[in-house]
Amino acid sequence: MFKKILSYFYPITIYKETSTISKSIEVTLYNGKMLLNTKNTNYSFGSLQSILKTGLLDIGATEISRMESVLILGVAGGSVVQTLVTDFSFSKNITGVELDEEIIQIANSYFNLDKIPNFKCVIADAEKFVQSDASHYDLIIIDIFKDTEMPEFLFQESYISNCKQLLNKNGYILFNTMRLNKDSKNTIDKYLLHFDSNSYSKKVLKNVERYNDVIIIKRV
Numbered sequence: 307m308f309k310k311i312l313s314y315f316y317p318i319t320i321y322k323e324t325s326t327i328s329k330s331i332e333v334t335l336y337n338g339k340m341l342l343n344t345k346n347t348n349y350s351f352g353s354l355q356s357i358l359k360t361g362l363l364d365i366g367a368t369e370i371s372r373m374e375s376v377l378i379l380g381v382a383g384g385s386v387v388q389t390l391v392t393d394f395s396f397s398k399n400i401t402g403v404e405l406d407e408e409i410i411q412i413a414n415s416y417f418n419l420d421k422i423p424n425f426k427c428v429i430a431d432a433e434k435f436v437q438s439d440a441s442h443y444d445l446i447i448i449d450i451f452k453d454t455e456m457p458e459f460l461f462q463e464s465y466i467s468n469c470k471q472l473l474n475k476n477g478y479i480l481f482n483t484m485r486l487n488k489d490s491k492n493t494i495d496k497y498l499l500h501f502d503s504n505s506y507s508k509k510v511l512k513n514v515e516r517y518n519d520v521i522i523i524k525r526v
């Protein structure tokens with residue numbers, strides 16, 4: 307309780323770990339709330355959670371309520387899982403894919419991720435997972451970062467095409483991107499070209515929580 311009060315004055319580190327994949331991972335108490343951070347950015351809860359919630363609100367609670375299955379690529383602390391379950395009362399299947407096993411152990415210990423009954427987590431590389439997964443989803447949330455870096459495969463034809471194969475008709479892709487240089491607009495424009503306008507509707511929510519652009523694509 308004392309730490310919680312102190313956290314309104316300055317962030318308090320609750321746990322710090324060096325992970326092979328994510329390098330430095332920190333659980334921090336800030337303004338009475340636990341966050342998961344890496345060296346240079348917030349990974350879960352905090353602003354990251356608000357960014358994905360903005361995307362989900364744009365898709366809309368009615369659309370989300372009719373969905374049967376959600377795939378999350380990049381899980382970390384699982385804040386978007388909590389948002390779906392708590393804020394959108396989503397009770398259908400949620401599958402998460404996460405490369406870093408150590409971060410999932412932290413998510414289970416500090417954020418009770420393993421207590422969410424409709425969530426299952428697969429430890430795998432999302433790039434490979436989308437190649438071999440035979441399921442179909444109504445919503446695919448892409449939230450893959452290594453600290454502030456977005457791996458190149460996210461913008462490559464083969465990975466994009468594999469994601470499209472997994473998406474049901476009337477399903478959505480919600481892709482969180484971070485704007486780090488002047489090329490970002492070009493990168494997003496090129497990404498959108500992979501989705502033919504006759505089969506997909508597309509929009510970009512710009513400057514979400516300042517540095518992020520959220521791409522929302524619907525298969526029509």
Ligand SMILES: C[S@@+](CC[C@H](N)C(=O)[O-])C[C@H]1O[C@@H](n2cnc3c(N)ncnc32)[C@H](O)[C@@H]1O
Nearest residue numbers: 350380381382384385386405431432449450451
């Ligand atoms: C911003 S965090 C995800 C936050 C999460 N969506 C949430 O709602 O709290 C980005 C995650 O992507 C994971 N990641 C990076 N490369 C990956 C890959 N190739 N496959 C799966 N996960 C990956 C990182 O380990 C990290 O946990």
